[in-house]
Amino acid sequence: MDQTSIINQNLDYDRPIKLADGVFWVGFNDAKSGLQCNPYLIVDGSEAILIDGGSRPDFSTIMRKVLQAGVAPGQITHLVYQHYDPDLCGSIPNLEQIIDRPDLKLISKKENNPFIRHYSVRSKILCIDDLQHELVMQSGRTLRFFPTPYAHSAGSFITHDVTSGILFTSDLFGSVGTASKWNLFAEIDNRCGTCTASWPNPFEDCAETGKPCTWSGLQMFHSQIMPSNASLQYAMAVIKPIGASMFAPQHGSILYRQEDMQGALERILKMKNIGIDGILARVEPLTGK
Ligand SMILES: [Fe+2]
Numbered sequence: 001m002d003q004t005s006i007i008n009q010n011l012d013y014d015r016p017i018k019l020a021d022g023v024f025w026v027g028f029n030d031a032k033s034g035l036q037c038n039p040y041l042i043v044d045g046s047e048a049i050l051i052d053g054g055s056r057p058d059f060s061t062i063m064r065k066v067l068q069a070g071v072a073p074g075q076i077t078h079l080v081y082q083h084y085d086p087d088l089c090g091s092i093p094n095l096e097q098i099i100d101r102p103d104l105k106l107i108s109k110k111e112n113n114p115f116i117r118h119y120s121v122r123s124k125i126l127c128i129d130d131l132q133h134e135l136v137m138q139s140g141r142t143l144r145f146f147p148t149p150y151a152h153s154a155g156s157f158i159t160h161d162v163t164s165g166i167l168f169t170s171d172l173f174g175s176v177g178t179a180s181k182w183n184l185f186a187e188i189d190n191r192c193g194t195c196t197a198s199w200p201n202p203f204e205d206c207a208e209t210g211k212p213c214t215w216s217g218l219q220m221f222h223s224q225i226m227p228s229n230a231s232l233q234y235a236m237a238v239i240k241p242i243g244a245s246m247f248a249p250q251h252g253s254i255l256y257r258q259e260d261m262q263g264a265l266e267r268i269l270k271m272k273n274i275g276i277d278g279i280l281a282r283v284e285p286l287t288g289k
C-alpha cells in the first residue's frame with residue numbers, strides 16, 4: 001500500500017485498520033484517555049503475531065478487532081512484548097486463555113521476563129537474544145528485533161517487519177494529546193516542519209495552525225517517560241539506519257510520511273532535560289532541593 005491509499009482508506013476506528021499487507025492496527029480510539037494505546041497484528045497465512053497486545057480492561061475490544069481482521073484466536077502463535085508495562089501486558093492471561101495453544105510463545109527480552117512472569121503467564125517466555133534478534137514466520141516473513149536499552153525499560157526493544165518496512169517503536173515516538181483530536185495517522189501541518197517556536201501545551205491548539213502540536217505531544221511524552229537524554233540518543237542511533245517505512249508507536253499516532261519521521265527523529269535527538277536529566281537541571285546538586 002502506498003501512503004495515499006493508506007490514509008484514504010475508510011478510517012473507521014471501530015474496525016481494524018490495515019497499515020500494509022498483513023499488518024493491522026487493532027486498537028481503538030480511547031476517548032476517555034489522553035494516552036492512546038496501539039496494539040498491532042501481523043498476519044502471515046494461517047499464522048498471526050500480536051505486538052504489545054494491550055491492557056486487561058482493553059482486552060475484549062482488542063480481541064474483537066483481531067476477529068474482525070479475520071484472525072481466529074488459535075491462529076496467534078506469538079505474543080511480542082517490547083517491555084513489561086501493564087498497558088501492553090495486562091491482558092496476557094486473557095489472551096492465553098482464548099488462544100488456548102500449548103505452543104504459544106511470548107517473546108520479550110531477558111531483562112523484562114522476570115517481571116512479565118508476574119502477569120500469571122503460563123506460556124513459554126523467550127528472549128530475543130536467544131533468537132538472534134529475529135523471528136521467521138512460516139512463509140519466511142521476518143521480524144527483526146532491535147534493543148533500545150533504557151528507552152524506557154532496561155530490556156526495551158523495537159520490532160521491524162522487514163516485508164512492510166514498518167517499525168513498531170513501542171514507547172519511542174509515543175505522544176500525548178487531547179483524545180477527541182487524536183488521529184491514527186499523524187496529520188502534521190506543512191508549517192510545522194520548520195517551526196522553531198517554543199512548543200505549546202499539547203492539550204491546547206497551536207495559534208498558527210489551529211491544531212494540536214504534534215511536536216509538543218512528543219516532547220511531553222518523552223521527557224516524562226524516558227529516563228535520560230543518553231537513552232533516547234542511543235535509541236535514535238539504533239533507529240536511524242533501519243530505514244523504516246513507517247513508525248508505529250504504542251502511544252499516540254503513526255508517523256507515515258518520511259519527512260515527518262525524519263522531523264520527529266531530529267527533534268527527539270535535540271531534546272534536552274529528559275527524565276532524570278530534567279530533574280538534575282532543576283535541583284541543587286546532591287541536596288535534592
Ligand atoms: Fe512503557
Ligand SMILES: [Fe+2]
Pocket residue numbers: 085087170171250251
Ligand atoms: Fe507504553
